[in-house]
Amino acid sequence: MEKSDAIRHAVRQVPAPELPAGFTPRLMERMRREAARRERRETWLLTAGGVGCFTALISACVTALWPDFRLRIPDFALPRPELPHIGLPHIELPRLALPEEDKSLVAMCVCIALAFLVLLLADLMIHRHIASSRN
Incomplete structure (x- = not known):
């Protein structure tokens, strides 16, 4: 006990270091x-x-809903890289067969979902800007 009391007393005697x-x-x-x-x-x-x-959302929707959609730009030809086969199964998105009268309804729902996501991102950016301007 005497040693710890002596250490405490010595520490209290040392002046606090001054900051630059x-x-x-x-x-x-x-x-x-x-x-x-x-x-x-x-x-x-x-x-x-x-x-x-x-x-990814737009390309998945276009691929699933409109399988006949092909991007045709004559000067836009990139080589497709061939990945080595490592034993994994080939993953392919499902193709939905919708009647013609339902395609416009699905397209409208996709557009509404995209608009919602864009507005959500804009809301987040505005809130971050307001929070940063307060600091």
């Missing part, structure tokens, strides 16, 4: 820069992920 001049403002500025960098990275990743999801 301008330490607090430099630390706060660094924290603000890190927060801004993190927010920009999150916004970029969110936007890239949203664009990727929208692209």
